[in-house]
Amino acid sequence: MNVKIARTLTTAAAAAAVTALGFAVSASADPALINGTYAVRGGDDGAMVTASSSCPAAVNGCTANLRSTLGWTSVATFTDGRWNFTVTKPNGVVCDDGSYAAVRIAYSVDAATMTGTVTADSNGDCPGGQITQAPFQLIKVG
Template sequence: MKITRTLTSAAALAAAAALGFAASAVAEPAAINGTFAVKGGDDGAVVTAASSCNPVVNGCTANLTSTVGWTSVATFTNGKWNFTVTKPDGIVCDNGSYAPVRIAYSVDAATMTGTITADSNGDCPGGQITQVPFQLTKIG
């Protein structure tokens, strides 16, 4: 009986240790701080990001500035950094007028990959919604 109790205790300790390692293996979400090259969407653009959240939790924000002229505030929600950019004259409508394009970015905090969704429907009759993948690569 003592052997059974010892094996049961050892199994319980091993399970607790495994849970402890599993919990520590799940890293806290990364703050989006530094300078990043953009691949996809605004290829060639560089984005500088600054967040003061530590640890990163839902609702955390970061200020973003790009080398192509836009600024935005990213908000962390459920493992992703999300932000929008509006390009005032981003599309030419069928009637020749210009209309703004709203671009929504969603970036996975762990991989720094995500999707860009551009929406011109609200400001240009017959506008379109497009979605493309992109990646941020830390360069500084």
């Protein structure tokens, strides 16, 4: 009878240790670096983005160089679990007066899920626009 109790307690202690270790590992795991090639879903649908970072881990202040198949480049900065970057498209919109203006698009991506938001002014630098925000995702393909 004592052997049965001892085995039960040992099994319970081992299970608790594994559970605690699992929480410790997941709590201390570093967020993902943004290295590789990603397909964009939302925002610039159909675009591919190649990212490269020389940081040893994703920590505040880490940066990654981004290059899109649509021709834009940017630098993403890691801050509080998110990769943030801005893309400027010169002459990206035609204003009401017929002139061209730049469009600045801000992206914020959760490092764990690679989902985030894209924010832009509907009129770019032309007067009278509205700030819009939409979801998007980076899907690792290489």
